[in-house]
Amino acid sequence: xxxxxxxxxxxxxxxxxxxxxxxxxxxxxxxxxxxxxxxxxxxxxxxxxxxxxxxxxxxxxxxxxxxxxxxxxxxxxxxxxxxxxxxxxxxxxxxxxxxxxxxxxxxxxxxxxxxxxxxxxxxxxxxxxxxxxxxxxxxxxxxxxxx
Ligand SMILES: [Zn+2]
Numbered sequence: 704x705x706x707x708x709x710x711x712x713x714x715x716x717x718x719x720x721x722x723x724x725x726x727x728x729x730x731x732x733x734x735x736x737x738x739x740x741x742x743x744x745x746x747x748x749x750x751x752x753x754x755x756x757x758x759x760x761x762x763x764x765x766x767x768x769x770x771x772x773x774x775x776x777x778x779x780x781x782x783x784x785x786x787x788x789x790x791x792x793x794x795x796x797x798x799x800x801x802x803x804x805x806x807x808x809x810x811x812x813x814x815x816x817x818x819x820x821x822x823x824x825x826x827x828x829x830x831x832x833x834x835x836x837x838x839x840x841x842x843x844x845x846x847x848x849x850x
Contacts, residue, residue: 704748705775708767709721711772711793715787715788716790717791718796720740720742733751745767746765749766765778777848792832794825796827797826799823803822804819806824807824815833815835821833
């Protein structure tokens with residue numbers, strides 16, 4: 704239910720794993736993963752509260768209500784006192800490496816290549832990003848939340 708929130712946390716630079724709907728991960732499995740990987744559980748349902756590591760505080764937990772995305776993000780940012788970091792890949796959560804334009808020639812439109820000196824290459828999925836108008840809208844939204 705919180706896939707949108709996960710993407711925005713990645714844009715803000717946080718390692719956000721998202722259990723897609725349909726992937727058959729039980730609350731128990733996810734709680735164990737969170738404990739093992741020192742993750743905090745963000746969920747829109749309260750089922751996790753029955754799991755021992757959540758009850759005893761070994762795993763951080765926050766129930767995020769159904770709100771517009773920006774309000775959800777603000778809630779998480781304020782609750783955990785997050786600061787904005789170097790963005791991760793919004794699609795796959797991979798780290799982004801800054802690369803010169805030569806590294807992505809042929810992979811982005813020629814005009815875009817000409818307009819930007821540096822690009823961001825996801826080290827996991829290989830997607831290329833740049834600070835164009837789409838990124839500016841994302842960044843403006845993050846600016847509003849990370850005041
Ligand atoms: Zn990626």
